[in-house]
Amino acid sequence: MTTDAFDPSDLLPLRPQDLQVLLLLNGGPLHAYGISKAAEEQEGGVRLEIGSLYRMLNRMLTTALIEEVDEAALEPGHAAPRRAYRISERGRAVLEAELARLRQVLSAAEAGLAREREA
């Protein structure tokens, strides 16, 4: 894949669930079940039904935000190999761009609120 023409901001804003998954995978590879479990346990997390989760994975693989990893790397000795996923370079770029965007939104909003309070 060539990344020459790639501008991470093309994919912004991210959907909240995509953002959540990218954040989770940023901490290390997970298989599908691990993702949904972690999403559920997170503060303010959401329940991801199996179908919706796979739809998301499918979409994020297609847009190359994530990629598959070798199962063995994740859980050595696991009998039935399952697919696991990690964030891709491109995914990390998009995640950073999204976080930057969110920071901007946040600071703009805070500035606005502060002005209102002063007024």
Place this chain on the structure above:
Amino acid sequence: MSAAPPAAGVRLALGSYSAATRLLPRRFRERWAADMCADFRGRLAELAAVAGAGSVFRFWLRNLLDVLRLAWRERTDSSFLPPAPRRQHPHERETMLQHLLYDLRHAARSLTRRPAYALIVLLTLAVGIGANTAIFTVVRGALLRPLPYEQPEQLMSIWGEFRPVSGFEFPVFPLSPPEFVDYRADNESMTEVAAFSSASATITGPEGEAERVRGLLVTPGMFEVLRVQPALGRAFTHEEGTPEAERTVILSDGYWRQRFAGDVDIVGREIVLDGEARTVVGVLPPGFGFPDSRFQMWSPLQIDYGDPGNRRSHWLQAIGRLAPGRTLEQASAEIEGMMAGWQEQYPDIHTGHHLWLRPRVDDLIGPQARRALLVLLAASAFVLLIVCANVASATLARGEERSRELAIRGALGAGRGRLVRLMLLESTLLSLLGGALGVLVAAVGVPALLSMGAGAVPRAESVRLDGVVILFGLAVALLTGLLFGLAPALRASGETAEGAMREGARGASGGRRAALFRRGLVVVEVALCFVLVVGAGLMVLTLQGLLAEQIGFEVERRVAVEIDLPSARYAEAGAVEAFMNEAEARLGALPGVRRVDTGAYLPFLSGTPSWDFTIEGQTPPGEGEQAWNADVQIFSPGMLETMGMSLLRGRSFDERDTVDSQLVVMINETMATRFFPGEDPLGQRLHVNGDEGYGWATIVGVVGDTRRDLGADPRPAYYFVASQGPRTTDSVYRRRFAVLEAEGDPAALMASIRAEIRALDDALPLATMTTLREAVRDSVAGERFRALLFALFAGVALVLGGSGVYGVLSYAVARRTREIGIRRALGAQSGRIATGVVAQAMSLAGIGLLLGAGLAALGAGWIGSLLHGIDAMQPALWLGVAAVIASIAVIACWVPTRRALTVSAVEALRPD
């Protein structure tokens, strides 16, 4: 915690989940389905280990719906990327169709988000639409589908009629051969006229066991009238329809395949019918049947057209095909002219006796059956209306819950039209799904209906589910969707944002119009329920009344066996009597059999002929007066005891009554009171008037009345003893019914009875056997069918209507929780509040009941002809039904009122 789910449940959950993934688009499925199923299995196992069946069930349902949603999205939405920022504003580009697709998708999603609502509505619709579609299928088959012949509207039946002036009163009567021959020769309205008479026969031969075949004698023109050509061989020639011709036979396709294994060399082959050889000349095409599909063979009806015989002997049915351009009216006018000539020519026969025409289809379905089907169709439509009301109230309640969402959408710029469309799309989607389910219900229900209504559904063979029926089901579904969706949609979309936000989700009763609409629904549901339940009650009372009638003989532990001896081998009366005596002796010796007797005609099992008679010393009726006639029964001596009939006076037959002794007769009570009022009939003599030559028969006994049919008053009847049969008329009674009184269950005897008959004559067909109980019960198959269906509808109506009324009332009360809380906080007594709420509900139920009573009174005239022995106006029934429905209404508002009263004022006043 509920119990852990059984292993079967887990397997079912896995199986259904895996099946649902098959709905995913292929590419997605191939890549992900296995992973999804594995995940599902893992999570399910984990959950099942720690949680109960309830949680597992919810998990399963949630994920199943999730897969369906996924499949829908993957199939409809290919662009998963967020909209590009430089794209035009969507409204500039979207076409109507895109709007619609978008809304449709939205509707589907919004439904899957509320699976409980969707599921309840779907199931309710499936019941309502299923019932309607099933009944419509029967109505279509019986009333609407044309007869399975070419241009069936041209087919006319020719009947005779006896008016009272003739001395008889028979509105529909067969023709005599001379009448048929004259009409056929003289009419100009028909291209061809044919006569027929049913004639069953016993087939024997090396190709299979001896068996009874349902056969028909037809004049050779029959196949021309019906416009059918044999698929193999040929039709009958004119010569074959004249006496002395060789006897030939044509087989039905079904029988040819069944008995002769579809032998293509059958034409020209000889088969043995009633002991005589007949040549097969043809096989009719598949699907052909006349008079209906049960008939298996046709033989030529042989008539001497030069000298057709006795003009008074009526035993032919006739059918003709109208010539092109001729109408029934023209043909009827022609027949009237013809009859004037016949009356001049044969004044003693054709005074008050003439021929008339009616469309063939009217022979197959009489006004009673037609009426019954339409009443059932109306009943099923009522069920559907109740379904609509239920779904409308559920939709309304849901619409109110959503009013905030809709109001915000409206505020954000969605037009009212778009909002109405959105809600209508939801209801239409639901109703179409419900319709599809309903058609499935009908597909299962129609065969069930037919087996339930065996003998009660006319033209059952043409009843089947087809494209028209499916379209009907879906059309009903669409209409239903509009009906239950439109009002709530209009209402909910009319809400202003301000109003909706202010009102909040609970508390106030949701606007005056909504309240009015809900009240209207209660009234309508109560009224429809009342009508259906009263209708069911009337049908059940009719059936009960019929079954409780005194039939005059015992049915318990009695079984009747039909024995039909072929004339070829049992030509002489002596041989027949010998066989019957031997059969009585053998069957009587069977273990478990108490008594056996035989009779030529049996009530409920065979038609009974009526013979005219004169009484010694009384003046017979004159010209133009009703002739004296009575039903004939011919019994072996002990039959009275075997049938459990009562002997009122005199004696029964016994061994003194032989072919050489004095001719004796017993009469029934009706005959005794009608013809011997105030005198003793015993010892008087009567004479049967068939033809001259029979002796005077002395009345030796009077027996209690028996019925020929439930619901018909007993007719005069006389009984002769079989041994004197040859002296009563010159007929030999080769067809008899042996009646056995068993010690226990008569059904257990059937095999040994068959074996005994076989042992007597192994060329006899398998004897048909019926318990007398079944025979009586089958005679009211129509009433039973109607009562059963009506009761089914009434049950559904009570459940749906009851839950609908309950739902609406309890919802209305629940919405008043805040009001009730405030009133209690202000010091109102709980009892007073409750009385007020219940009184309001009862006034609605009362209006509904009055409306229902009005509807029922209107319908009473319509179903009156289907009732027997009772009037539609049954005060006890009407009041009872009203009480049941009223109690449902009371419970429906009492439960939520109590709940509202236990809510503390603080809780009730808590803001949203």
